[in-house]
Amino acid sequence: MLFIQTLWQRLGPVASRPSWKELTRSSLGVGLGIALACLLIGLADHFYPHLLFLFAPLGATAVLVFAVPSSPLAQPWNCVVGNTVSALYTLLLLGLFAPLPHIALATLAVAGAVVLMLLLRALHPPGGAVALMMVLAAEQLLPVDWTLLIPVTVLSAAMVIVGVCYHRACGRSYLHHFVLSNKTQRPATRLALSEEDLQQLLQRFDQSYNLTPEDLGDLLAAAEENAIKRRLSSVSxxxxxxxxxxxxxxxxxxxxxxxxxxxxxxxxxxxxxxxxxxxxxxxxxxxxxxxxxxxxxxxxxxxxxxxxxxxxxxxxxxxxxxxxxxxxxxxxxxxxxxxxxxxxxxxxxxxxxxxxxxxxxxxxxxxxxxxxxxxx
Missing domain, CATH: 3.10.580.10 (CBS-domain)
Known part of the structure; x- marks a missing residue:
């Protein structure tokens, strides 16, 4: 029994149970994003048939944009550039090395897409799915059809635009700034820590792709306030x-x-x-x-x-x-x-x-x- 309990603690769910408000807001947002993408596709079909179409990784992008909008992986740059650069790289790979086995193409596509996204600071998990999707559909893609970049880029951008409007209407923060240089950075919280200090802490604990410096600052400030409040709770x-x-x-x-x-x-x-x-x-x-x-x-x-x-x-x-x-x-x-x-x-x-x-x-x-x- 103790072994099962320990195993559950280590392998069981880590995230806390969402509130009904968060559950409703996330599910409605995802549904709204996919529905508007379908409407956009239907509208485009009247002028350019089959130019736009739904692709499976777009659902993963919607989950990030509407369910975890504060994550660096869900930011507009990551969503649009991550998906687009993955698609572009895979199309180049298929055009240059089409005779390679599917296993080799899949390995090179996903691994290369991750490298490019990291280099461009645009890591986006659905980007890896975009690369794999194109390899799996390689027989239908050859010769390479470069118009496939259009639905990936346009629909990713549309999902981001819907996300910005939706979160603003809900009073929730989505867009996060990033530091250009030490001269342009601004204090993120009431803490005596600069944004550069917070970024170094994230890198130290390998959390750069899970939290932004602003989020970390808010968490530390809230923890500090709760600690002081608890210590003062016994003092009238x-x-x-x-x-x-x-x-x-x-x-x-x-x-x-x-x-x-x-x-x-x-x-x-x-x-x-x-x-x-x-x-x-x-x-x-x-x-x-x-x-x-x-x-x-x-x-x-x-x-x-x-x-x-x-x-x-x-x-x-x-x-x-x-x-x-x-x-x-x-x-x-x-x-x-x-x-x-x-x-x-x-x-x-x-x-x-x-x-x-x-x-x-x-x-x-x-x-x-x-x-x-x-x-x-």
Whole structure:
């Protein structure tokens, strides 16, 4: 029993079970691609009979384009160039060495097609099938009919075009860039790794034809985020927050607000009501923007004079500069739940509440301090 279990683990399926969404999207895409190829053939027959026809490797191309679009083997260059160069090479082989046995022709055709695809960075598994298909049909092909290149190239390109449109409509990424040089490469992820570093990792583990550098970067970034999230899952926001609060009220004079910003290196102040519930925030930048707008008319006055000598209709209290609260969490919320929000939002602080009452704030400095403590 143990032997059978071990054998199954080694020889059984490796890929994870697909979701119903992925299963439906892939099967519909493949069906749509083949159906449109048939329509294109029918349309061409009205003008040039038998110019286009279905060939078996096109089904394999459809599987790659619609089921594994992120694979380098499924990219447009690989699909079109891989199939075309394999067909062209095999036709040349049949034209020059037709007397050779089928075994020799099949060996030379498939092996040579793989070499050419690798050299052109266009490896595409159906390309090997194209080469073998032409050898198996050699008796019907001789003398060589060069028009056979047309259906291979045209239908491969049509499958790619359908794939681009279909994946874009589904909101899925298909087209992947490749690096031309170190000068033109761009960062692939939030990691401290360049695209060249990611490509070297793929080559080190022989995965260059399974993943793109961008895919690898996304996987590493997601793994890193999950690892940090798991480590922070046992730490609550209440344990991380800064409880020594500096707060203001809606009727706090702007003179006092400016004094707080002057004495403390903070970028925003939370606004609370009489019960201590968070109702808004005042940004340091908003206060100084307002002061700057009045600079030309009173440029020789001090900060305090500008505030004291304001007109009755001007800004006077925190209420006039207050913005709505941006983000808040309960104090028992795990810190791991905040990582995505902190990464995707440029927030000054995250308010920590006990019910509706403000009990603390979390800044990026608090998060960094917590991460450093966990790593010690």
């Amino acid at each position: 926001c209440g344990a991380v927050m800064s409880a020594n609060l500096l707060t203001i009220h809606v009727e706090t004079p702007l003179e006092e607000v400016a004094e707080l910003f002057h004495r403390h290196l903070i970028k925003s102040l939370p606004v609370v009501d009489e019960q201590g519930e968070l109702i808004g925030r005042v940004l340091r930048a908003d206060l100084f923007d307002w002061l700057w707008q009045n600079h030309h008319s009173r440029q020789h006055q001090t900060l305090w004079k500008r505030l004291r000598n304001r007109s009755p209709k001007g800004f006077s209290t925190a209420k006039d500069l207050m913005r709505m609260p941006e983000m808040s969490v309960q104090e028992d919320t795990p810190m791991g739940d905040l990582l995505h929000d902190l990464a995707s939002h440029d927030v000054q602080f995250i308010a920590v509440l006990r019910g509706k009452v403000l009990v603390g704030v979390i800044t990026r400095s608090d998060v960094i301090r917590t991460l450093l403590a966990l790593n010690q």
